[in-house]
Amino acid sequence: MLTIATGNKAVAAAVKAAKPAVVAAYPITPQTEVVEQIAEYVTAGEMDARYIPVESEHSAMTACIGASITGVRSFTATSSHGLLYMHEMLHWAAGARLPIVMANINRSLGPGWNVWAEHTDAFSQRDTGWLQFFVGDVQEAYDTTLMAFRIAENNDILLPVMVNLDGFVLSHIMQSLETVEPGDYIPPMRLPHRIDPENPAGYGAMTGPNDHFRFRWEIERAMRNSPAVIRDAEEEFFRQFGRKYGPTEEYRCEDAEVLIVALGTLGKEAEVAVDILRDAGIKAGSMRIRWFRPFPDLDIGGRDLVVLDRGYSFGYGGVLSSEIRSKYPGASIYSVVAGLGGQEVTYDDIAGFVRDRRMGEEFWFGVDA
Amino acid sequence: MAEIPEDEYLLKCTTACAGCSAALALRYVLKAAGPDTVLVVPACCTSVLQGIYPNTAFAVPVYNIAFAAAAACASGMSEAFASEGKKTNVIVFAGDGGTVDIGIQALSGALERGTNFLYICYDNEAYGNTGMQRSGATPIGARTTTTPGGKTDTKKDIDRIIAAHNIPYQATASAAHPKDLFEKVKTALATPGPSFIHILVPCPPGWRIPSDMPVTVGKMAVKTGMWVLWERKYGELTINGPSRAVMKKRLPLKEYLSLQGRFKGITEKQVNELEQQLGKNLAMLAKEEAGEC
Numbered sequence: 001m002l003t004i005a006t007g008n009k010a011v012a013a014a015v016k017a018a019k020p021a022v023v024a025a026y027p028i029t030p031q032t033e034v035v036e037q038i039a040e041y042v043t044a045g046e047m048d049a050r051y052i053p054v055e056s057e058h059s060a061m062t063a064c065i066g067a068s069i070t071g072v073r074s075f076t077a078t079s080s081h082g083l084l085y086m087h088e089m090l091h092w093a094a095g096a097r098l099p100i101v102m103a104n105i106n107r108s109l110g111p112g113w114n115v116w117a118e119h120t121d122a123f124s125q126r127d128t129g130w131l132q133f134f135v136g137d138v139q140e141a142y143d144t145t146l147m148a149f150r151i152a153e154n155n156d157i158l159l160p161v162m163v164n165l166d167g168f169v170l171s172h173i174m175q176s177l178e179t180v181e182p183g184d185y186i187p188p189m190r191l192p193h194r195i196d197p198e199n200p201a202g203y204g205a206m207t208g209p210n211d212h213f214r215f216r217w218e219i220e221r222a223m224r225n226s227p228a229v230i231r232d233a234e235e236e237f238f239r240q241f242g243r244k245y246g247p248t249e250e251y252r253c254e255d256a257e258v259l260i261v262a263l264g265t266l267g268k269e270a271e272v273a274v275d276i277l278r279d280a281g282i283k284a285g286s287m288r289i290r291w292f293r294p295f296p297d298l299d300i301g302g303r304d305l306v307v308l309d310r311g312y313s314f315g316y317g318g319v320l321s322s323e324i325r326s327k328y329p330g331a332s333i334y335s336v337v338a339g340l341g342g343q344e345v346t347y348d349d350i351a352g353f354v355r356d357r358r359m360g361e362e363f364w365f366g367v368d369a
Numbered sequence: 370m371a372e373i374p375e376d377e378y379l380l381k382c383t384t385a386c387a388g389c390s391a392a393l394a395l396r397y398v399l400k401a402a403g404p405d406t407v408l409v410v411p412a413c414c415t416s417v418l419q420g421i422y423p424n425t426a427f428a429v430p431v432y433n434i435a436f437a438a439a440a441a442c443a444s445g446m447s448e449a450f451a452s453e454g455k456k457t458n459v460i461v462f463a464g465d466g467g468t469v470d471i472g473i474q475a476l477s478g479a480l481e482r483g484t485n486f487l488y489i490c491y492d493n494e495a496y497g498n499t500g501m502q503r504s505g506a507t508p509i510g511a512r513t514t515t516t517p518g519g520k521t522d523t524k525k526d527i528d529r530i531i532a533a534h535n536i537p538y539q540a541t542a543s544a545a546h547p548k549d550l551f552e553k554v555k556t557a558l559a560t561p562g563p564s565f566i567h568i569l570v571p572c573p574p575g576w577r578i579p580s581d582m583p584v585t586v587g588k589m590a591v592k593t594g595m596w597v598l599w600e601r602k603y604g605e606l607t608i609n610g611p612s613r614a615v616m617k618k619r620l621p622l623k624e625y626l627s628l629q630g631r632f633k634g635i636t637e638k639q640v641n642e643l644e645q646q647l648g649k650n651l652a653m654l655a656k657e658e659a660g661e662c
Contacts, residue, residue, distance in 0.1 A: 021452040022445060050448035055478030059441035062434065062475070066409070066445025069432060072452060074445070088435050195430045195446075197405045197457055202425030204433035211422055 005177040007170040010138045011077065011103045011163070012037035014145035016047045017182050018101075021072035024052045024063040026082065029115045030167040031105040034077040057082035061089035061100075068098040069203065071194030073149065075100070079167060080107035083121045087128070093160045094129025094219060096204065097193065099152030100160040103145060106264065106310075107167040108341045116342020117166040119263060119311035122292070123319045129219045131161045131226060132292040134263040136249065138175035141165050143243055144290075146182055147233045153189045154233075156225045164292070166265045168342065180241050226294050247296030249288040252278065256285030258354055259300065262308035263289055263320060266339055270308070272347035277354055284354055295323055304332050306354050310339045317362065334358060338365035373551055374400050383426040385418035388573040388580030390544035390587060391491045392418055395462060397547040398489060401554035404429060406458040407446060411439035411472060413464030414497045437471045439463045440479035443486045451485065458558050459486040465506035466496045469527045480534040480563045487557045487564045490527065491544075493572035501575040509642055510626075510635035513575075519634055523646065531565045532601065538564040540600035544571070545587025549598055549610050556600070569596045577630025586628050594619040594647050597654060606657045616655055622647065 005013060012034050015023070023042075025035035041047035050067075054060045057078050064074040078086065083104050093100050108118035122132060131151065135141045141163065148161040165171055195203070207215070227247070234245045251271045253259060260270040267288025277284035287298065309318030316322060321335035334357040339345045343366060353363070378399035385392040391414050399406065408431040410416055416433055420426045434442040439461045447459045463472060468490035476488060495513045496502040502515040505525035512519050531539055538560040542550040550568065557564035569590055571583040578586055590596035591611050598612040608616060622644055626632040656662045 022448050024445065050452050052444055052448055053482065054441060054444070055474060055481070058437060059444070059475050059478055062438040062441035063445030063448075065434070065438075066432070066442035066447075067449035068445075070446055070449040070453075072449045074449075089438065092435055092438075195407055195432060197407060197430055200404075200425075200428055200430045202419055202422065202427065202431050202433075205419050205422045205425060205431070206417060207422040 001179045003177050003179065004174050005138055006033065006172050006174050007138050007141045007165045008033035008105065008172065009037050010142040010177050011145050011165070012041070013177070013179055014142045015075050016041050017179065018073065018146060018149045018186055020049050020075045022050045022052065022064065022067035022074040024054050024060040024074070024076040026054050026057050026060045026078070028057070028079045028082040030107060030171045031077050031079040031082070031103070033171070034103055034105070057085040058089060061086040061093060064100045065089060065093050065096060065098055068100050068191070069096065069195050071189065071191040073189045075102065077103040077105070079105040080109055080121045083125060084109065087125065090125055090128040090130060095215070097158040098160060099158055099189065099191070101145065101148045101152055101163070102160065103163050103165065105167050105171045106164050114341040115167065117169050117265070117310065118340050118342070119164070119319070122162065122164045123311040125162070126293065129159060130293065131159055132164060133161070133290055134164045134292055135170070135290070136265055136268040136288055137170070138173070138177050139243070140245070141170065142177055142179065143237060143241070143245065146186065147237055149186045150233045151226070151230055154229045155190065155192060157222050157229050158191070159219065159222050159226070164264065169265045185236065185240055223294050227296070230291065245290065247289070247291045248298065249290060251286040253285035253287055255283055256303060257283040258304040258306060258357070260284065260286045260306050260308065260350060260354060261289065261320065261324065263292065263310065266308045266310060266345060269345065269347045270350050273350035273354065276347060276351045282354065289320070295327065298324065298328070300328060300331055304334065304357065304359055306334045306336060306357050308339070308350070308353070309335060309337050312337055312340070332359045335362040336365060337362065371552070371555060373397070373548065376400065378404065378428040380426050380428060382420060382424070383418045384420050385414070386574055386580070388583050389414070389418065390570040390572070390583040391415065391493065393547070394491055394544040394550060394568045394570055397551045398460065398462065398554050399427070399429060401551045402458050402460060402558060405456065406460060407432060409434060409439050409443045409446065409459065409461045411463050411467040412436040413467050414493070415462055415464070417498045436467055438475055439467060439472055440476040440488060443488070444479045444482065444484045447484050447486045461486065461488045463488070463490055464497060465490060465492040465494060466504040469505040469525045477534065480531065480536050480565070483562050485562055487554070487566065489566045489568060491568045491570045493570050493575055494524070495575050497572055497575055510639035511631045512634065513631070519639065528567055535604070536565060537562045538600070538602055540566045541596070541598055542566055542568045543587045543591060543596060543598060544568060545584045546591070546598065546610060553600060556602070560602070575631070578628060582628065586625070589620070589625045589628060591615065592620045593622050593625040594651055595622060595625050597651065599654060606654065608654060608658055616651060
């Protein structure tokens with residue numbers, strides 16, 4: 001069905017289609033619309049889920065953990081401080097190998113209070129064992145949320161999945177949305193280690209170093225399995241619903257000499273910047289990264305990279321540019337820190353970064369000259 | 370009164386300290402609950418006494434969860450079981466630190482939401498498995514490793530905090546009175562919605578008592594009125610068993626305090642404070658039972 005929706009409502013519609021048994025809900029700007037919309041679906045009888053209006057995000061993630069370990073599908077959504085308040089339980093969800101799906105509406109962290117887009121929240125959860133996707137538009141928010149359930153619940157993975165979308169610039173803007181009936185695209189959830197009183201077992205008891213070490217390795221092994229499973233989910237999505245996704249979305253990259261690399265909506269703006277640059281005779285392309293964990297292989301081929309970073313590791317560097325530098329040590333990178341706290345970054349600004357690039361350097365937009 | 374079954378769900382291989390009355394209480398809790406039960410355990414002595422992976426000392430599934438998170442985990446489980454039409458009992462078994470301190474927010478939320486579960490706080494009046502540090506449940510005058518001079522603050526009245534949530538069933542119990550505990554767990558699990566049971570569990574290493582003394586000390590807590598056995602069903606309070614007699618005549622508090630090494634060095638002023646709190650508590654319970662408040 002073709003409709004229009006905000007990024008938030010697209011996520012809620014995808015969750016409705018995925019039919020979770022339990023949704024834990026706690027409000028936070030700019031995520032609130034997701035849990036409000038799900039509450040409306042449940043109240044109207046359009047969604048047969050148990051809706052748990054928890055008292056905190058720590059409890060939101062914990063309630064999802066409690067539900068998931070019984071073998072049922074669960075979902076929650078958050079932003080910013082909410083995500084950080086869950087931090088302990090994010091590790092728990094991954095360590096317990098629970099296929100929980102969560103939307104995170106990317107927002108900066110205080111102080112001072114700032115409710116606008118930034119990726120620091122998601123970046124700070126990088127090492128929790130969650131798969132993380134970043135999306136660039138409303139349709140992709142919907143499609144990726146659907147794919148997230150299939151990927152998380154795959155028995156070669158059994159890890160939680162976070163779908164990231166930029167606060168306000170995506171969560172609150174309306175675009176066209178085509179909804180689908182997922183049917184057997186998301187098979188029934190089968191959790192091999194679900195709690196069963198007829199087969200009592202201990203979960204998460206004291207564990208010695210050797211077993212602990214082995215369990216950590218199992219998480220990494222699942223992460224290493226995940227690219228094939230994600231690819232399969234993307235290909236099957238294309239086959240059934242006709243929309244194509246991959247680890248990156250590449251725009252005019254084939255003959256490009258300089259690539260703009262970004263996450264989320266900045267990567268969409270970059271496509272317009274590419275057209276502007278191409279019109280001026282500069283062979284630019286855009287490589288928007290969709291998978292953050294697992295971090296994908298990139299076809300950078302010795303080209304200049306202008307990396308846009310909406311999050312920073314103080315004392316080290318832009319997070320995305322650091323990830324790329326660490327994976328491709330010889331890469332020629334111009335690291336642009338831009339868009340923190342919702343700072344406006346236009347496609348003209350992005351075209352300017354490319355024109356004025358100083359390879360090997362770092363540039364703080366709005367601070368550096 | 371229901372017969373206490375011979376079936377055991379707490380097996381004979383726990384890694385509990387000698388004389389652990391939390392293990393004793395849990396044994397009767399599980400006898401009352403039966404096999405269709407899931408136990409949710411935050412960080413506490415029970416995380417230790419269940420044994421080391423891949424062994425477990427429990428014949429029911431036990432889900433270990435982070436310190437602050439037990440009630441929220443039970444909330445998710447309870448809703449998930451309900452969504453599948455299952456009647457499985459969801460029981461939190463949490464220590465006092467995990468209940469009155471770090472877990473109180475999740476607990477309050479789960480009670481307010483009417484979660485169908487039983488939350489049991491077994492109270493050894495300190496952080497036990499980390500080596501007896503003070504908690505909000507430590508009484509005045511008790512020495513712990515973080516109150517080497519004796520605690521100067523009052524024990525948090527978790528029961529009245531819970532009561533403010535107006536839940537269908539709430540009770541106190543004691544590991545030294547297992548039949549009463551067994552009955553209360555049965556009643557709690559038969560009552561839809563949230564239930565809360567607060568069990569006093571004397572702790573040999575923590576309270577500095579010999580390992581054959583927890584039952585004696587637990588009984589003395591009741592005889593002196595320091596611990597009162599009661600239950601509140603849909604707002605109606607009943608004082609139970611031996612505590613009924615204690616309302617009329619009780620042993621001097623010092624007979625309870627002097628059994629325990631942790632109260633060595635308690636001042637007369639602190640004993641008086643404990644006496645006053647104890648008297649006030651008994652008076653409030655008597656008034657409530659009589660319908661006067």
